[in-house]
Amino acid sequence: MQMADNKKCAVAGKCGGCSYTGIPYEEQLAKKQKTIEKLLGGFGKVRPIIGMDFPCNYRNKVHHVIFKDRHGEIVSGCYAANTHVPVRVDGCLIEDEICQKIIFTIRSLARSFKYQPYDEDLGRGLLRHVLVRRGFKSGEVMVVLVLSGKELPGKAAFVKALRAIHPEITTIIINVNNRKTSMVLGSYNRTIYGPGFIKDTLCGCTFRISPDSFYQVNPVQTEVLYGVAAEYAQLTGEETVLDAYCGIGTIGLSLAGKAKRVIGVELNENAVSDAVSNAKENGIKNAGFFKGDAGAFLERMVKNGERPDVIIMDPPRSGSSRQFINSAVKASPKKIVYISCGPESLKRDLQIFKSLGYRAQMIQPVDMFPFTEHIESIALLERVSNRKADAKVHIDVDLEDYYRIKDAQGKDGK
Ligand code: SAH
Numbered sequence: 117m118q119m120a121d122n123k124k125c126a127v128a129g130k131c132g133g134c135s136y137t138g139i140p141y142e143e144q145l146a147k148k149q150k151t152i153e154k155l156l157g158g159f160g161k162v163r164p165i166i167g168m169d170f171p172c173n174y175r176n177k178v179h180h181v182i183f184k185d186r187h188g189e190i191v192s193g194c195y196a197a198n199t200h201v202p203v204r205v206d207g208c209l210i211e212d213e214i215c216q217k218i219i220f221t222i223r224s225l226a227r228s229f230k231y232q233p234y235d236e237d238l239g240r241g242l243l244r245h246v247l248v249r250r251g252f253k254s255g256e257v258m259v260v261l262v263l264s265g266k267e268l269p270g271k272a273a274f275v276k277a278l279r280a281i282h283p284e285i286t287t288i289i290i291n292v293n294n295r296k297t298s299m300v301l302g303s304y305n306r307t308i309y310g311p312g313f314i315k316d317t318l319c320g321c322t323f324r325i326s327p328d329s330f331y332q333v334n335p336v337q338t339e340v341l342y343g344v345a346a347e348y349a350q351l352t353g354e355e356t357v358l359d360a361y362c363g364i365g366t367i368g369l370s371l372a373g374k375a376k377r378v379i380g381v382e383l384n385e386n387a388v389s390d391a392v393s394n395a396k397e398n399g400i401k402n403a404g405f406f407k408g409d410a411g412a413f414l415e416r417m418v419k420n421g422e423r424p425d426v427i428i429m430d431p432p433r434s435g436s437s438r439q440f441i442n443s444a445v446k447a448s449p450k451k452i453v454y455i456s457c458g459p460e461s462l463k464r465d466l467q468i469f470k471s472l473g474y475r476a477q478m479i480q481p482v483d484m485f486p487f488t489e490h491i492e493s494i495a496l497l498e499r500v501s502n503r504k505a506d507a508k509v510h511i512d513v514d515l516e517d518y519y520r521i522k523d524a525q526g527k528d529g530k
Contacts, residue, residue, distance in 0.1 A: 127205055132197030134210060134487040141171050145483060148491045152481045155459050156493065159466045160476035166340055171210075171486030174334045176250045178215035179300060180205065182223065182233040182243045190233055192223045192246065200236065200298065210487050214284065215248040218259060221281050222246050229274055234264050236296070242268075244293055245300050249325060251316030252335035256286040258314045260327045262301060264294050268308070275309045286310050289327050301328050313390070318342070319370035321398045329387040330363040337484045341455065341494060342370050344480050348453045348496040349426050351375050355450075358417075358424035360410040360440065361431045365391030367455075368428070369400055378403035379424065381413040411439030414447065423447045429454050435461025438468070445472040452497040457484070459491055466495065475500045 128137040136144045145167045153162045168174065180192035183202040193205035208216060226233075226243055234241035245262035259278070261268065268274060268290055279285055287310030293302030305312070305327055313326045318335065319342050325331045332338040345367055349357065351374035359368030362380035364387050372378045372395075380403065382388050391405040406413060410431070417424070427449045429436060435458055444452060452474060456462035466476050474497040484492040 125209055126207065127193070127203055130196055130203045131194045131205060132199075133194060133208070135489045136487045137209075141167065141486065144486065148481060148483060148489075152459060152479065152491060152493055155463050156466065156476070156479050156495075159463075159470065159479065160495065161478050163478060163480045165481040165483055165491075166337075166344075167483045168334075168337060168486055171483070173209070173211060173213050174336060174486065175208075175211045176215065176252050176335055177247070177331070177333045178208075178211045178219060178249075179245060179247045180219050180223075181245050182226065184233055190223055190227050190231075192219055210485075212248075212250050214257065214282075215250050218248050218257065218278075218282050218285065219246050221278065222259070222261075225274060225277055229270055231268075239264075239296070247291075247300065247327070249314060249327075249331070251314050251325070253317040254315050254322075255284060256314035256316065257282070257284050258325070258327065259285055259288045260291050260301070260305075261288070262291045262293050264292070266290065266292050266304070266306065271308055279309070286314060287312055291327060315397075318366055321366075321369050321394070321400075323364055323366055323369075323394050324390045324397065325364060326386045326390050329384065329390050331366070332484065334484045337482055337492075338366075341482045341484065341492060342367055344482065344494050345428060345453050345455065346371055346374070348478070348494065349374075349428065349451060351426065355425035356422075358414065358427045358447075358449075360414065360427060360429040362391060362405065363387050363430070365394050365403065365405055367430065368403055368405075369394055369398060371428075372400045372403045375426075376402065379417075380405040381408055381410050383407070383409060409437075409439075411437040411443065414440055414443040418443050418446045423449070425450050427452045431456070431461075433458035433461065435465050441465060441468050441472070445469070445474060448499065450498070454495045454497060455492070456495070457490060457492050459493060462493060462495065466497075469497055473499055 125137045145165050149165045181202050182192050185191045191204045193203045196203050231243045232241040234244040247260040249258045288308050290306045291301050292304040313324050355375050356377045357375045359380040362382045365380050368378040368380045388405050388407040395403045476495045479495045481493045
């Protein structure tokens with residue numbers, strides 16, 4: 117029996133986070149396995165899901181919205197499912213315990229420093245959110261204070277007071293978000309303590325993580341996931357590998373030692389610059405990273421006659437684009453390793469790949485998010501027919517609609 121099975125969550129059913137609270141972990145895994153088999157079993161063999169030994173306190177990125185409760189006390193928590201109504205959270209079974217303690221300290225310091233929580237309706241107040249990220253292996257801690265303006269009154273005293281209680285904090289950043297938006301972070305960052313990033317180690321490489329860079333939230337299972345990616349890629353040292361939707365370059369860099377060359381592409385500029393520094397920091401010379409849309413980038417690569425031997429793709433939950441999939445097929449790689457946190461979009465994309473001659477050989481679900489309904493899967497695709505990549509594909513109406521909606525919405529994040 118796992119730890120969290122016996123513990124009660126005080127905000128179960130109120131917070132939008134864990135829909136599997138109260139369900140024994142083995143049962144959660146069985147449910148996820150069933151879901152993936154049902155959705156994706158028709159494409160290829162689904163291996164048994166890889167779960168965690170200790171599925172608690174795994175989230176090393178913790179975010180709270182700051183608000184006043186009905187007694188006027190400054191508290192913090194999350195939004196109720198599908199709403200903008202904040203729910204007070206005083207403890208969470210899946211979040212990292214140190215990150216949580218830091219947030220609780222910040223909310224009590226906010227009371228003594230008289231920082232007013234931001235009121236979304238009135239557009240008044242200063243403190244909107246707090247985001248804390250902790251390097252699982254390095255122990256380095258980043259605190260991001262999301263404010264409605266650039267200035268934090270009594271900044272030096274606040275930093276001193278916070279670090280006196282939590283000397284483990286290695287950097288503190290002010291992020292300014294003065295828009296009416298559901299996005300947590302704004303685009304302006306100002307470092308008020310430390311280097312403005314933290315480092316962590318994954319698969320033997322050191323990674324620099326900026327406030328808004330994507331970094332997997334479950335470091336233990338990330339190593340498991342990347343291990344499966346390495347197994348599926350079967351690199352011999354001769355391959356050019358495309359790491360598409362690469363974030364800060366974690367997958368590509370962890371595989372660079374086994375490949376001839378790694379090329380990474382990512383939309384987020386800060387993540388790309390982190391990836392470039394990560395390559396340098398780890399003394400990796402055969403990896404290059406580019407900012408751009410993965411589909412447009414691969415299309416250009418293929419037009420220029422550059423064809424990756426292995427493509428690793430890890431798109432956001434909404435999945436990949438037609439441009440990317442078409443170009444991937446045209447590049448004719450030996451293997452495509454598709455990492456997905458959205459089983460529905462993976463199903464859609466596997467269907468397109470299949471119609472273009474790339475078939476899923478194996479699908480491995482990995483439980484990256486215990487106690488939530490989210491399921492990460494990794495599929496190995498190989499070419500099985502010589503049908504031309506640009507052959508006419510049967511696209512049903514849903515798919516057309518999907519791409520129209522996606523185009524209208526623009527980019528999204530994981
Ligand atoms: N592979 C990385 C990141 C995966 S998350 C890891 O394991 O850590 C998905 C990433 O895709 C995010 O970093 C997001 O910024 C990026 N992204 C979203 N849309 C994109 C697009 N159209 N082209 C390239 N990158 C994109």
